[in-house]
Amino acid sequence: MTTTDRQAPSTVQRARLVLGNWKMHGTLADNAALLAALRQGAGNHCEMGVCVPFPYLAQAESLLKGSTISWGAQDISVHEKGAYTGEVAGAMLRDFGCRWALAGHSERRAMHGESDQLVADKARAALAVGLTPVVCVGETLEEREGGNTLGVIERQLEPVLALGADALARLVLAYEPVWAIGTGRTATPEQAQEVHGAIRVALRGLGVPQVRILYGGSVKAANAATLFAMPDIDGALVGGASLVADEFLRIAAV
Structure with missing residues (x-):
């Protein structure tokens, strides 16, 4: 992922995707109200989904x-x-009709010691049963300030890219800078695009430029439009804002 590579423009059209990650939140009553509001308010602006805690998959x-x-x-x-x-x-x-399975969220990497290879193995396991893995990558604040953002992303992606073009064509990637998750800080559109653009070049080199790359990290309705305006940002993986129906729907409607 070189500076020259990052400048390559993206030309493939990709459908926008907005996914919510509830993390460890929810009750049966709260979920019922949230899901009912989302179902009622969802339009055809983009593809929408929610990733919920295991106990609430049946709900x-x-x-x-x-x-x-x-x-x-x-x-x-x-x-x-x-x-x-x-x-x-x-x-x-x-068995519960899932379409998506997150793999490699920074909280799993940090709190559970998940390695880059394990994340790729989880993506492979999801593909094997017909699920779409959403593979998350991202750097810490220390890594960004040390000028190593693209090196970190390249390392995290290496075993995922090694899965090959057929597998890559069936997954989604999500760039989530760790320093922007749950902090209220968001990468500028230009910062996010730099990373997305570098990932896109790697995907193009493998013949799969159509793979969607989401941005995650304090995404809100107020900043979604400027992020989505970037050529290689194909949607969002939304944390806290996905727990508020109106906010999540506004992000999806951008």
């Missing part, structure tokens, strides 16, 4: 089935089944 399926909003999980096991207490297999997620 999401029940309340969203037949709507334009898809649902998914926040993690997936690399194992198909067996003595792996606390793990959730891809086939189990598929």
